[in-house]
Structures are given as structure tokens and as C-alpha cells.
Amino acid sequence: MRSFYLLLRIGLLFLRSKNKKKARSCFLNLGTSFCRFFIMTTFSNQQDGQPYMDPSETLSDVSQSETTNIQNSRTIVVTSGKGGVGKTTATANLGMSIARLGYRVALIDADIGLRNLDLLLGLENRILYTAMDILDGQCRLDQALIRDKRWKNLSLLSISKNRQRYNVTRKNMENLVKSIASLGYQFVLVDCPAGIDVGFINAISPAQEALIVTTPEITAIRDADRVAGLLEANGIYNVKLLVNRVRPDMIQRNDMMSVRDVQEMLGIPLLGAIPEDNHVIISTNRGEPLVLKKKLTLSGIAFENAARRLIGKQDYFIDLTTPYKGVFQKVQQLFFG
Numbered sequence: 001m002r003s004f005y006l007l008l009r010i011g012l013l014f015l016r017s018k019n020k021k022k023a024r025s026c027f028l029n030l031g032t033s034f035c036r037f038f039i040m041t042t043f044s045n046q047q048d049g050q051p052y053m054d055p056s057e058t059l060s061d062v063s064q065s066e067t068t069n070i071q072n073s074r075t076i077v078v079t080s081g082k083g084g085v086g087k088t089t090a091t092a093n094l095g096m097s098i099a100r101l102g103y104r105v106a107l108i109d110a111d112i113g114l115r116n117l118d119l120l121l122g123l124e125n126r127i128l129y130t131a132m133d134i135l136d137g138q139c140r141l142d143q144a145l146i147r148d149k150r151w152k153n154l155s156l157l158s159i160s161k162n163r164q165r166y167n168v169t170r171k172n173m174e175n176l177v178k179s180i181a182s183l184g185y186q187f188v189l190v191d192c193p194a195g196i197d198v199g200f201i202n203a204i205s206p207a208q209e210a211l212i213v214t215t216p217e218i219t220a221i222r223d224a225d226r227v228a229g230l231l232e233a234n235g236i237y238n239v240k241l242l243v244n245r246v247r248p249d250m251i252q253r254n255d256m257m258s259v260r261d262v263q264e265m266l267g268i269p270l271l272g273a274i275p276e277d278n279h280v281i282i283s284t285n286r287g288e289p290l291v292l293k294k295k296l297t298l299s300g301i302a303f304e305n306a307a308r309r310l311i312g313k314q315d316y317f318i319d320l321t322t323p324y325k326g327v328f329q330k331v332q333q334l335f336f337g
Contacts, residue, residue, distance in 0.1 A: 069184050069185075072186065073188060074209060075208055077211070077236075078211045079192035079212060079213070079231075080192075080212065080220070081194070082219065083194035083195075086280075088109075088120060089120060090274070092107070093289045093300070094189065094306060094307050095107045095187070095189050096151065097307030099153050100291065103186045103311065104187070105154050105185065105188075106145065106187070106188045106189070107155070107157070108158075108159065108176070108190045110173070115158050115159075115160075119284070120289065121156060122286070123148065123287070127161075130157075131157055131176055134176070135168075135176075145157050155185070172202075173206050174205055177207075190203055201234070204236060207236055208238065209238040209240075210236050211239075211310075212231075212239060212240070212241050212242070213242045215244050216243060216246060216257040216262055218257075221266065225266055239268055241263060242272050242273075243262050243263070243274070245276045246320045247276045248321060272306030273317065275298050277299035277300075279293070290303060291303050
């Protein structure tokens with residue numbers, strides 16, 4: 001501050017002095033010295049190439065912020081026990097729907113060696129690193145997290161593509177999920193591998209909630225019941241049910257169990273029921289989830305409603321007890337009964 005006043009006085013002398021050339025030289029020299037002094041005092045806290053940090057921002061503040069993010073994050077494992085029931089399709093559509101509602105969502109493909117979640121999201125060509133590369137120290141977490149270009153608050157992390165599932169321990173999964181949650185992701189959805197072996201146990205270890213996906217088939221229901229018991233044995237009590245590939249026409253002919261029958265057999269709260277839809281194959285081949293279609297199909301609406309209920313909003317259940325009828329079918333029924 002004293003240098004500033006001295007510089008001001010020299011400037012006044014420069015205006016009054018008869019020797020303009022000498023006063024100008026003194027003025028420039030003092031101005032240069034003042035600039036050096038200002039730079040040194042301003043950036044004296046920046047050492048060893050580290051960015052300048054406000055002294056009020058301590059390490060404890062950063063740690064507390066990360067801890068708050070972890071506590072506010074919900075980790076949900078999507079599992080089935082039996083393969084081929086639409087578990088990965090449900091993970092992709094629910095994750096995309098939650099992201100469209102404004103939440104930060106991270107999807108983890110924990111199916112080691114048989115990953116498909118990247119295909120359903122259309123991100124297969126952008127994966128350079130996996131979670132195993134993070135654990136091996138070859139990349140950072142933000143490099144392995146692939147951000148969706150359509151909805152940037154949705155990210156994907158693949159565990160591995162060529163490793164055995166025994167290489168990923170429960171501790172590894174827990175640390176990965178904690179690191180993702182500390183980045184501010186509000187929902188972490190883990191696409192669990194099929195079966196109930198060590199890959200299943202490792203995938204469910206970081207979760208506080210679970211979503212069991214099943215179909216109205218007796219084999220899938222029995223596997224879902226077995227998975228529900230394993231989840232409870234591992235301390236996961238907040239479990240919901242998603243009944244997939246429901247066909248109202250078969251239910252009406254008594255060729256398929258109704259959604260209510262499935263729920264009563266398993267004794268698990270129902271999150272939603274998804275009707276059979278031929279557009280699933282088209283959306284899978286295009287790498288575009290059903291919920292992104294401009295004109296939503298009935299299954300796309302069902303996925304969006306299930307996502308709203310998952311985040312705590314009240315929404316209606318689609319009536320799947322009677323077959324869906326188009327305009328021509330309704331006209332035909334009106335005239336011909």
C-alpha cells in the first residue's frame with residue numbers, strides 16, 4: 001500500500017517536473033517494481049505447481065463434502081438370479097429415466113466378461129478404461145466413467161471385459177462405489193451378473209437397496225425367491241420387485257400368472273410391471289433406451305413410472321390385466337362384439 005502512494009506521488013511530480021524525461025524514467029521503474037511486489041504477494045501461497053487455495057478451504061472441509069455426497073447417494077443393485085429376464089434392459093431404462101428427472105446417475109456393469117450395458121446405451125465404442133484399470137492404477141476414475149452425450153448427468157462404468165470375476169473383491173466394489181458417490185452422483189445402479197456365485201456376492205456388497213427383476217414364469221420366480229433370501233442374508237432389506245415381459249392376453253387366457261400372483265408368491269413390494277414389447281429388440285440394436293423414443297410405447301411409459309416411484313414420487317400402475325386394444329380392435333369389438 002505504501003508503494004502505491006509512493007507511485008502516486010512520483011506521478012504527480014512527473015506532471016509538475018520540468019525534466020519530463022527523467023521523471024518518466026523514475027515513474028516506469030517504480031511501476032515495474034510495484035507490479036513485481038504485487039505478483040509475489042498474491043501468489044505466495046502457490047507452491048510446487050499446486051493451484052491457489054483459499055486458506056478457509058481446509059482438507060477437513062473437502063473431506064466433509066465428500067462424506068456428505070456419500071451419505072446422500074443411493075446404491076441400488078439390479079439383480080435377478082436367472083438370466084434372460086431383462087435385468088440389463090431394466091437397468092438402462094431406469095437409469096436413463098432417473099437422469100431425465102434431473103438426478104446424477106452412475107450405472108455400473110458388474111457382469112464381468114459378459115458386459116452388455118454399454119451396448120444398450122450405445123456407448124460401446126467409447127470405453128477405453130474399465131474399473132480394473134482403475135484398481136491397477138492405469139487410469140483415474142473420471143477417465144473410466146463414460147458420460148452419455150444425450151444426458152450428461154448419466155455415466156457408465158464397466159468393471160472389466162476380459163478378467164475373471166474372482167479378480168474383483170467385495171472391498172474393491174465397495175471402494176469403487178464410495179469413490180463414485182463422492183463425486184456427487186445421487187444414484188448408483190449396479191447391473192448384477194446372473195447367478196448367485198461369487199460375482200453376485202461381490203456386486204451386492206456395496207448396495208443398501210435392491211431391485212429384483214423377474215418374469216411371470218415359475219422358473220424365474222423360484223430364482224427370484226432364492227435371490228431375495230440371499231439379499232436378506234447379506235443385510236439388504238430394502239428390496240423391490242419389477243415384473244418384466246408381462247403379456248395381458250396370456251393372463252386373460254390363464255396361460256400366464258398375473259402381476260399380483262407373482263407379487264404374492266414372492267412377498268416383495270412391487271415397483272412396477274413392464275409389458276412385453278417388440279420395440280425392445282429395436283432399441284437394443286440401436287443403442288437407444290426405450291424411454292428416449294419420441295413416442296413412448298407402453299413399456300417405455302411403464303419404465304418411466306417405475307423410475308418415478310423409485311425416487312419416491314407417487315405414480316400410477318399401468319393396467320396389465322387386460323390386453324391393450326388399438327383403435328381398429330375397439331371398433332371391431334363395438335360392431336361385432
